[in-house]
Amino acid sequence: MARVCDYLLGGTGHFELDREFAEDLESALPNLAAHVRSQHGFLVRAVRHLAASGIDQFLDLGTGLSTVGDVHGTAQRVDPDARIAYVDADPFTVRLADAQFAGVRGVSVTEADLCEPASVLTAPGVTGLLDFTRPVAVLAIAALPFITDDDELSGVIAAYRDACSVGSALVVSHLSAVSATREQIERVGEVAARLGGLPCWRGADDVRGVLNGYELAEPGLVQTARWRPEPGTDEPGALEVNAVSAVGLLVSRPVPTELGPVR
Numbered sequence: 001m002a003r004v005c006d007y008l009l010g011g012t013g014h015f016e017l018d019r020e021f022a023e024d025l026e027s028a029l030p031n032l033a034a035h036v037r038s039q040h041g042f043l044v045r046a047v048r049h050l051a052a053s054g055i056d057q058f059l060d061l062g063t064g065l066s067t068v069g070d071v072h073g074t075a076q077r078v079d080p081d082a083r084i085a086y087v088d089a090d091p092f093t094v095r096l097a098d099a100q101f102a103g104v105r106g107v108s109v110t111e112a113d114l115c116e117p118a119s120v121l122t123a124p125g126v127t128g129l130l131d132f133t134r135p136v137a138v139l140a141i142a143a144l145p146f147i148t149d150d151d152e153l154s155g156v157i158a159a160y161r162d163a164c165s166v167g168s169a170l171v172v173s174h175l176s177a178v179s180a181t182r183e184q185i186e187r188v189g190e191v192a193a194r195l196g197g198l199p200c201w202r203g204a205d206d207v208r209g210v211l212n213g214y215e216l217a218e219p220g221l222v223q224t225a226r227w228r229p230e231p232g233t234d235e236p237g238a239l240e241v242n243a244v245s246a247v248g249l250l251v252s253r254p255v256p257t258e259l260g261p262v263r
């Protein structure tokens, strides 16, 4: 999926097979390229916003390829000392990122499954770069649809939240049927099944549940193109892309459940 996204973004890190697969997906969902570009635009706006707010540590879960603009480039343009730990489960993606980012200051790349927070949070590439006693922005852009079990997803996100200090953030962009028809969703599922992983479409309320424990930054959870749009960056069809996005801020620690409800 990383290489398919790279193709749709106009990058250079993909092969003929990825192009064919992307074209099959596009025949199922014609505004797919706008969808991918819109999520990438949100990522850039959200990272820039958080870096400008003083967050200088980023944990990017499901990094993908970044031949068309990356998190560290965006963050370090605001704060040259910003540090970014990239994590992806796909060995090819990790090898490419390793080669691409070798020697880049403040950047590490880790091959790990984001569904195993304990492994991610103790990986040398993460512990060697990020200090979780200070605010960290956890990024989950277009990666959570690959966790199809809702309970697993809640547990995974809660584990990252519990590892973060107050002042941290969670940035989420998730596949959601804004304009897609049932037939299109089924067709995407059939094509994606060839890759062995069916992405999970979640409604806005379910995605809001992922942000449990966080206070949403303005404008909340919205269609991706509506999250702090910047003049001149709108593209045709952006409001029909099938994703919702938000930035959650950890303003206080959730009360542990064994203490009972807060009165």
Ligand SMILES: C[S@@+](CC[C@H](N)C(=O)[O-])C[C@H]1O[C@@H](n2cnc3c(N)ncnc32)[C@H](O)[C@@H]1O
Pocket: 001, 002, 005, 039, 040, 043, 061, 062, 063, 064, 065, 087, 088, 089, 090, 093, 112, 113, 114, 115, 140, 141, 142, 143, 146
């Ligand atoms: C659709 S791409 C999105 C890439 C990037 N975040 C972006 O917005 O362009 C999804 C990425 O998530 C990665 N991924 C999927 N499941 C994962 C998991 N369980 N752990 C870590 N990475 C995962 C894939 O390898 C892929 O690189």
